[in-house]
Amino acid sequence: MSYLAQTDTQLHDIINHETERQINKLQLIASENYASPSVLEATGSVLTNKYAEGYPSKRYYGGCEFVDQAEDLARERLGKLFGAEYTNVQPHSGATANQAIYFTFVKPGDKVLGMDLAHGGHLTHGSPVNFSGKLYDMVSYGVNRETGMIDLNEVEDIAMREKPKMIIVGASSYPRNIDYKAFREIADKAGAYLWADIAHPSGLIAVNLLNDPMPHCHVVTSTTHKTLRGPRGGIIMMGKDWENPFGIVAPKSGRTRMMSEVLDSVVMPGIQGGPLMHVIAAKAVAFGEALQPTFLTYQKQVKANAARLAELMVANGFNLISNGTDNHLMLIDLHNKNVTGKEAENAMEASGITLNKNMVPFDDRSPFVTSGIRIGAAAITTRGFRENDMEFVAEVINTVIDNIGNEAVYEDVRSRVKDYCSKFPLYTELTD
Numbered sequence: 464m465s466y467l468a469q470t471d472t473q474l475h476d477i478i479n480h481e482t483e484r485q486i487n488k489l490q491l492i493a494s495e496n497y498a499s500p501s502v503l504e505a506t507g508s509v510l511t512n513k514y515a516e517g518y519p520s521k522r523y524y525g526g527c528e529f530v531d532q533a534e535d536l537a538r539e540r541l542g543k544l545f546g547a548e549y550t551n552v553q554p555h556s557g558a559t560a561n562q563a564i565y566f567t568f569v570k571p572g573d574k575v576l577g578m579d580l581a582h583g584g585h586l587t588h589g590s591p592v593n594f595s596g597k598l599y600d601m602v603s604y605g606v607n608r609e610t611g612m613i614d615l616n617e618v619e620d621i622a623m624r625e626k627p628k629m630i631i632v633g634a635s636s637y638p639r640n641i642d643y644k645a646f647r648e649i650a651d652k653a654g655a656y657l658w659a660d661i662a663h664p665s666g667l668i669a670v671n672l673l674n675d676p677m678p679h680c681h682v683v684t685s686t687t688h689k690t691l692r693g694p695r696g697g698i699i700m701m702g703k704d705w706e707n708p709f710g711i712v713a714p715k716s717g718r719t720r721m722m723s724e725v726l727d728s729v730v731m732p733g734i735q736g737g738p739l740m741h742v743i744a745a746k747a748v749a750f751g752e753a754l755q756p757t758f759l760t761y762q763k764q765v766k767a768n769a770a771r772l773a774e775l776m777v778a779n780g781f782n783l784i785s786n787g788t789d790n791h792l793m794l795i796d797l798h799n800k801n802v803t804g805k806e807a808e809n810a811m812e813a814s815g816i817t818l819n820k821n822m823v824p825f826d827d828r829s830p831f832v833t834s835g836i837r838i839g840a841a842a843i844t845t846r847g848f849r850e851n852d853m854e855f856v857a858e859v860i861n862t863v864i865d866n867i868g869n870e871a872v873y874e875d876v877r878s879r880v881k882d883y884c885s886k887f888p889l890y891t892e893l894t895d
């Protein structure tokens with residue numbers, strides 16, 4: 464039964480329309496997914512009512528016995544999923560988790576090396592409009608112009624020249640497997656901490672379909688809502704706990720604090736107040752789902768679908784950065800199609816296909832226009848698309864790109880997309 468239908472019809476309608484949009488359109492945004500009904504249930508639970516500043520058994524509030532259990536379960540499951548000795552499930556978002564890493568490992572003005580935004584990096588990896596770019600001395604590496612892949616020799620040259628205090632490895636639109644071991648060797652040579660931001664491929668990493676950053680990085684962050692398929696949020700992990708190298712000691716005993724204690728205190732009280740206990744419970748549900756054998760099957764299908772779609776796009780004359788993909792996403796340079804990223808995104812939207820414009824390496828257009836699009840397979844795989852369905856996906860994208868400005872084509876594609884999507888029922892329990 465819907466309470467909103469009786470108490471707030473305006474918002475009830477808005478949510479219904481959004482549910483229908485998610486069901487009827489082809490969802491190709493690489494950073495999105497469809498969380499399970501169980502994850503949604505936990506997110507919408509009474510745990511939203513509870514204040515629980517602090518950590519399990521060390522709260523500033525009473526009445527935390529059950530939320531403590533939820534947070535312990537989330538941490539335990541997450542540790543098991545990634546083989547991490549330390550986990551923090553409180554960051555409200557990926558950006559907040561990343562903020563905690565800066566606040567822990569570097570001081571304002573320190574040099575940090577991250578991936579160039581136009582080459583795949585995230586806003587929090589040094590964009591001038593983000594706190595990272597404002598507070599730190601950011602330098603960047605990119606991909607090789609010919610291969611479209613990270614050139615480790617170039618990263619090493621930059622690291623040795625710039626001597627950053629910290630190196631960030633990870634991206635929002637990099638389609639290839641990353642060699643974390645090689646990055647650690649570079650970081651050690653340059654005397655830098657190594658932080659992996661696996662927000663995008665974390666679901667694939669969790670089931671060992673991509674290289675594992677945990678043994679090689681000082682610290683790892685992720686979001687929980689992309690390939691991990693949980694609620695919107697962030698996490699912080701370390702493979703092994705270690706004594707902090709910053710001389711931080713416990714005030715009474717004088718004991719050197721462990722990094723786990725330092726990171727915990729940077730998240731709360733350093734950055735956040737009360738944790739979102741309903742979201743933490745939903746994270747626990749999602750990590751539990753990710754520990755099931757079906758999650759490996761799902762991620763294998765994500766990878767297979769992305770690989771097949773990439774192959775079909777190349778066959779249709781699209782220029783894929785690095786010529787393919789190892790993970791769930793691909794980045795397409797539209798220069799040869801004479802279409803900007805913005806035009807493509809708008810045309811797709813009008814045709815029932817949701818994806819986003821994206822800068823491509825060495826882009827000559829602004830972030831508001833861009834020369835590319837990014838496509839991800841995580842969400843359509845959740846609703847049941849298989850390799851053979853990629854033919855339909857590639858065909859409709861190709862048709863729209865070949866007919867920019869043709870409203871009749873948009874309308875035809877929109878109706879075909881809706882029909883096709885109806886073969887893959889989604890959230891049937893949520894629709895009236």
Ligand SMILES: Cc1ncc(COP(=O)(O)O)c(C=O)c1O
Pocket residue numbers: 494556557558559561584585587633634635660661662663686696697
């Ligand atoms: C690599 C990377 N890091 C961090 C984030 C930030 O996550 P959030 O949007 O939850 O703040 C994103 C989001 O797209 C991302 O791609």
